[in-house]
Amino acid sequence: MSQATLLPLPPVESRKHISTAIPAWFPPFLREAVNGLTQNGGKINFAFSRGEQQVMRRRRPIPVSQWAEKYRMVEMSAIPGRWHNLFTPYLVGIMDTMAHPGVETAIVCKSPQTGGSEAGHNFVGYCIDRSPGPVMYVYPDELTARENAKDRIIPMIQASPRLREYMTGYGDDASSLRINLMHMPIYLGWSGSVSRLGNKPIRVLILDELDKYKDPKNEATSEALAEMRVTTWRRRGRSHVMKVSTPTTPEGAIWRAFTEEAQGRLDYWVRCPHCGMYQLMQFERITWPGKDTDAEPDAEAVLAQRLATYPCEHCGTVWDDNDRDRAVRGGEWRERDSGLDLPSYLASARPTKVGFHIPAWISFFVSLSDVARQALKYTQTGNTDELKKLQNQYKALPWVVEHAARSEDAILTLCDDRPRGKVPGFVDGKPRVSMLLSSVDTQQSHFRYVIRAFGFGDQEESWLVQSGVAETLSAIDEIMWGTRYLDVDGREYMVRACMMDAMGGRTAEIYRYAVRHRGRVYPWQGVQSMTQPYTPTPQEYYPGQKGEKLRIPGGINLWRCDTTFFKDDLSGKLSINPNDPGAFHLHSNEKRELEEYAREMCAEAYDDQKHAWVNQHQRANHYWDCEVMCKALAYILNVRNTRPPVAEKKRKTVDAVRGGAQGISGMIGNYRS
Structure with a gap:
């Protein structure tokens, strides 16, 4: 209890001067008490009431994420008790951004079981304690609104000693449609109800499961009606809107908000616990034994035995779920276009609307094997509903009905009359082939390879010489370096160089192979987007487990290449008529040797929304990857500028x-x- 003490008054002879200085607003009993003080030092003791202390106290500012760890109690959760950011570290940036000056709207496009709704609850709890104002939650329907009020919002307030102080104690003030606190109300609304979404000034608006909303007849959308409620607070720069949902289709509200409304879109980059390098986790890199082969295990067995892993794209170390969790804990949010981390982006761009994307594989509550199981359920059943579930609920992407940009028949029209293994011969006594290049796609149990002959000059005409499967690196040795390929006139050609995928979970093995064939083998790492088509990255150590390091003799370069750049180039080549200059040729298909090749060349399509190539149906695409690597190797070796000798x-x-x-x-x- 605070106390204050008045010093003894001066002698009686000066008491008159003091009495006239007593404020006029002093109550009579207090005025008499002051006038009656003796020269020997009478004291006036007083204390602030609890309410006065709360009003006059100036508390140190605290981020929302720290407030949640200090005061939030979780009831309905797999981990009940005090809130810990340790389990959902990616929510820290979202919660703190919502309270950042100037940010009015946070858009969270997420997978289920990633904690997006809990971030909204944490922010509301923070506002109750630190920044009070009317709050409204909006849910898809009335039943969901009442259930969330009863099961989540009211228990959140009651379970926290800090928030419980603000409850009035009256039973009617804790109803399922309106929660009255001592200093602010919390309203519950639902889509389709104009009355519940109107006639209230709101400061904090939480739009939960936005894509499931139903719009009222003859009115604006439920989303628009709800957002109108924050108009008066927005004019004062003190409104906060949070939109949270799992996406459904490209026309869905959350995806439109994320792609069209948000001024900046952020992804969560994890940090490898072994090499310390940041990376954006990709679904395609999640692997399991027998992936893309006929020996794939049952979907349920993958989950039960926790068989799925993730190889670091920098050091090649294979992560299990524990490594993944450690990587996520060390991660950070980065803006897609600028590459800036979240604090730098907020400081430089000063956005009012920010979007966050949360796929399932960064969630503590979702195993890598959960994601793998869902992928296998589609590939083993062929059910498009399983694919839709994978797209929406695991990738947090909208479901798009894909129309293939290429067909297998179109690929096979590129065949000429050469048999497999033959190099195109001279024309009019002039050579057509500048060099033979190859590429290898690395899998856990085997290798896919392509050998392609490239012509002279900037037209980059090329001919498929051979493609196939090799089980071991010794077999690759024989195919690449131990075989002389002949043209129709018997002239001999040998493979000049090979681009080899070093990120298939066998990085150390590929590095050793590249050291043995230094100057001929180029270790590859595909990157979705770069500022330049390729860059060599020196590697001094072999990747090791648990921080173990073994030096690479003489070092080696890892060639990081922009996959979008080279896939665009390859796609353009496939559209050239085989009789025109610069065509992309295949050998003959007399023994149906190219059926699998043609299927895999059609596996990926360009996504205009993501501005990237995607494998929408998760088909095998190894030969496509091989041809992309061949294009990159030809670019690196500058085949375009070669001339006949x-x-x-x-x-x-x-x-x-x-x-x-x-x-x-x-x-x-x-x-x-």
Whole structure:
């Protein structure tokens, strides 16, 4: 209890001066008490009431995420008790952004079981304690609104000693449609009800499961009606709107808000616990034994045995769920276009609307094997509903009905009459092939490879020589370096260089192979978007488990390549008529050798929304990846600027002269005889 003490008053002779200085607003009993003080030091003791203390106290500012850890209690959860950011570290940036000055709207496009709704509850709890104002939750229907009030919102307030102080104690003030606190109301509304969404000034608006809303007849959308409630607070710069939902279709409200409304879209980059490098986790990199082969395990077995893993794209270390969780705890939010981390982006761009994307595989509550099981359920059943579930609830992406940009028949029209393994020969005595390049897609149990002949000049005409499967690196040795490939006239060609995928969970093995074939093998790492088509990244150590390091003799370069750039280039090549310059040729298909190749070349399509190539139906795409790597290798080796060798032309001229001279000598000899 605070106390204050008045110093003893001056002697009685000066008491008159003091009495006239007593404020006029002093109550009579207090005025008499002050006038009656003696010279020996009478004291006036007083204390602030509890309400006065709360009003006059100036508390230190605290971020929403820290407030939640200090005061939030969780009831309905797999981990009940005090809130811990440790389990959902990606929510820290979202919660703190909602209270950031100038930010009016936070848009969270998420997978289920990632904690997005709890972030909204934490922010409301923070506002109750630190920044009071009318709050409204909006749910898809009345039943959901009442259930959330009863099961989540009211228990959240009652369970926290800090928030419980603000309850009035009256039973009617804790109803399922309106919660009256001592200093602010909390309203519950639902979509389709104009009366529940209107006629209230609201400061904090939580739109939960936005894509499930129903719109009222002859009115604006439920989303628009609800947002109108914050108009008066927005004019004062003190409104807060949070939109949370799992996406459904590209026309759904949350995806439109995320792609069209948000001024900045952020992804969560995790940090490898072994090498410390940041990376954006991709669904395609989640792997399991037998992936993309005929030996794939049952979907339920993958989950039961926790078989799915994730290889770090930098060091190649294979993560289990524990490593994934550690990587997420060390992660950070980054804006897609600028690449800035969240604090830097907020400080420089000063956005009013910010979007966050949360896929399932960064959630503590979702195992990597959960994601793998869902992918297998589609591939093993062919049910498009399973694919839709994978897209919406695991990838947090909208479901799009894809129309294939290419067909297998169109790919097979690129075949010529060469048999498999044959290099195209000379035309009119002139060579067509500058060099043979190859690429290898690394899998856990085997390798896919492509060998392609590239022509001279900037047209980059090319011919498929051979494609197939190799089980071991010794088999790759024989195919790449131990075989001489012949053209139709018997001329010999050898593979000049090979681009090899080093990110298939066998990074150390590929690095050792590249060291043995230094100058001929280029370790590859595909990156979705870069500022330049490729960049060599020096590697000094082999990837090791638990921080173990083994130096690479002489070091080696990992070639990081922009997959979007080279896939765009390859797609353009596939559209060229085989009779036109710069065409992309295949060998003959007499024994139906290219059926699988053609299928895999059609696996990916360009997504205009994501501005990236995606494998919408999760089909095998190994030969597509091989051809992309071949394109990158040709770019790195500057095949476009190669020209037919001058020495070859001179040699042919000399041979022709010699042949002519021999012919004349023969004629003279015959004449003499």
